[in-house]
Amino acid sequence: MHIDPLNPPARVPWWRDLPVNLKLPTTRLDFLSSPSGVIREAQELAAEAFGADHTWFLVNGCSVGIHAAVVAATAGAADRAPPGGHGAAADHPRPGPAPAGVGVGVARGLQSTPGGIGEESGALGERGGGGGPRAPDVLLVARNCHLSAFSAMVLAGCEPYWLQPELDPRVGMAHCVTASAIAAALAAVAAAGRSAVGVLVVSPTYFGAVADIAGIAAACHAHGVPLLVDEAHGGHFAFLPPGVTAASQAEEAAAQPPPSALSCGADVVIQSTHKVLGAMTQAAMLHVRGGRVSPSRISRALQTLQSSSPSYLLMASLDAARAQAAAGGAYDEPTAAAQVVREAVTRCRFVQLLDDRTAGSRSSVHSWDPLRLTLLVDRLDPAGLPDGGFGAAEWLERTHGLVPELATAKTVVLALGPGSTLQHARVAAAAVQELDRRFAPAADASGSAASRGGADGEPERVGDAAAAAPTSVGTTAAAPLEVAEVVMIPRDAFLAASCSVPADEAVGCISAELLCPYPPGVPALFPGERITAAALRLLRGTLAAGGAITGARDGSLARLEVVVAGQGGRPRA
Structure with a gap:
């Protein structure tokens, strides 16, 4: 006797109309949260195929992999920090503005104009002695990151240091972040006496641009910081046939497919296996290589974040996708x-x-x-x-x-x-x-x-x-909107009380919503950032041009959700 929702069949008639057999026994099929049998074997085969030291199957998509990677890197920072170095707040004065060319726009905290987070929201706290709250750890994040990166920072409690991807003036899209920009940003974080827990970049982008992961990894490792790569759309790189690549390669160069992020030195790589490798929707993988991020930290994070009742259909599809790719010839x-x-x-x-x-x-x-x-x-x-x-x-x-x-x-x-x-x-x-x-x-x-x-x-x-639609993302040669002013760290903004105000009156307030125009999927505003007139024009223009805005409580954008006064926000309602 055990709970079987399809037994007896007469009680659940719809399953008989499906072209698949859902009557699959799950006894003795191992546990995803603590694998020791067939799931462990399947993950080990995947690690071998992708060139990882450890691989985890994900049933909540690439998003939960990003969550786990950031949480594990943040928790593991204490393991990497020298004794007394991580919490010695008295030795770390409040940082000033980032050097020219480093990071993006105006932001508080590390990317700050005078008067940082601590003065308005209390997020950073005072740096002097007395046992006050220390500044949160810093995650360097490419601005064109997936929306799950924000959720990850909420979970981990870290502060973003935004890295601006290179902007393409012809079509108004973001490409990648350069190794030199990351090296400069890491130097700025270190000079400010702050702890960088990792660097998170996207490669390839939704438009197919592949970053110099080898150069970025070298820059990260020179500062003892792990590199996390959102390779959601690049899981196939390890299996492409040699000698064929995009026509954009110089004719005299040897035509080779893009290298995988793992082969370039990335410490953690998250892939949406369902996007390019043929697994079922929601099925993804997380890979770790090297010792900069603890596998046990990853496992503990996933035990916390993933379902305790994972779908064996999803896991089986991951194993099948791995087998097809590893067999050769699939691409x-x-x-x-x-x-x-x-x-x-x-x-x-x-x-x-x-x-x-x-x-x-x-x-x-x-x-x-x-x-x-x-x-x-x-x-x-x-x-x-x-x-x-x-x-x-x-x-x-x-x-x-x-x-x-x-x-x-x-x-x-x-x-x-x-x-x-x-x-x-x-x-x-x-x-x-x-x-x-x-x-x-x-x-x-x-x-x-x-x-x-x-x-x-x-x-x-x-x-x-x-025909007469207002300007939206990509409608002109202008670069995408500059990053807004960060007033509150993601965790504080997420937990803060909020209220709804007319959109025009929200300008100058602190956003309580993550507003992302699609296309191209680069957030215009994160919770905790100052709402600007330019951001509002961009969002409205995207809607008028037929695009969509995700994260908005009011899909028409007539009203916006803002942080209430007294918590860092200054609503003008």
């Missing part, structure tokens, strides 16, 4: 398929591929993901495509059944995976070339209205409603 056809689309784009007159030749800036980009093709559509006819990339993506799906991964005002992202075939590539290639012809600029001699339009010769228009 031969997808890589060849990507090359078919890439070559088709080179024959287009106006649509281009984001690569070394077309990027507005690329000093932070080491290489490009060969299976993520970002199409630049900013040179197509704005009269036919007033929505730009949004309209192009809608047209591709409506006319060719081609569903892009992502669209922004100036880009359309195509992502290939283990299920992508050459037939898929031929359809995509034809679709992109037709897009290039149909929406050629009106001034182009070969792109008459008749050739670009329908049967009646009228030029086709997609997304007329947004």
Whole structure:
């Protein structure tokens, strides 16, 4: 006798209509929280395949891996700190502003204008003796991090030191963080007498840019700090066939796929196995290599954060995805398929591929993901495509059944995976070339209205409603919004009392919401940051252009949630 929700079948008739067998016994199938049998064996096989010392299966997606990595790195900082060094607050004066070129914008605490967190919210406390609260540990974080990084800082109680990714002026997107910027930021943290618990970066980005992880790892390790890499979209790097990569590589260089973050010296790597390796949704992996982050700390964090009743279907899909990738050949056809689309784009007159030749800036980009093709559509006819990339993506799906991964005002992202075939590539290639012809600029001699339009010769228009839409992320060549002023650390802002005020009156207040415009998924405001008029314009513009804002209590943005007065906020309601 045991609890079985599908027994007897007559009580749960819906399961009989599913094309899978849900009657799987789970007795003697090991425990994810403390594996000693088949789960442990599967994780060890994954570690071997990915080149890790230890691997953990995740059933809460890449997000719980980021949570566990930050919590473990923060908790483990005490293990790495010299005796008396971590809590000697009297020796650490309040830091001043970060040096020019280090970090981003204006922020309190380490990235501070005079008068820091301690004066307004009490988060840092006074640095002098008397047993007062010490300053929180510092996590250096790329601003284009996943939203789960904020949750991780809430859990760990650390203070962010924001690292600005390189900005591409052509399409208004963020690429990567450079090793030199990280080295300078780590030096600034050390000079301020503060404890850096780790550096968290994203590579590859949603648009396929791969950072110089080897250089970043060297900079981190020179300061004794672990490097945590959100490689959600790069789990396939370790299994790509040699000799094939994005067309952006210099012709004289040996064409090689991007190296995995683990092979470049990263200490902790989190991968969304369900995104690019074919596992089921929510299934992910966390890898550790080297001794800078304790495996036991990771295990304890995951025991706290993950479900105690994990899905064996998810775990089985992780093992199956590992087996398929490790067997070899899984990415031969997808890589060849990507090359078919890439070559088709080179024959287009106006649509281009984001690569070394077309990027507005690329000093932070080491290489490009060969299976993520970002199409630049900013040179197509704005009269036919007033929505730009949004309209192009809608047209591709409506006319060719081609569903892009992502669209922004100036880009359309195509992502290939283990299920992508050459037939898929031929359809995509034809679709992109037709897009290039149909929406050629009106001034182009070969792109008459008749050739670009329908049967009646009228030029086709997609997304007329947004023709006069306000500026949003990616709609102009301007760089994305600068990082806002940090007034409260994430944990304090998350726990603070809040209230709702009209959006226009919220300018100058402290945000209690994490407001992130999609696309491109780079947060405009984190809880604890000062709301600015520029941030509000950007968020409203994204909505008007057809994008979405996540994290807002009021999806219309008519009202915003702010920290109440007396806790660091100054609501003007």
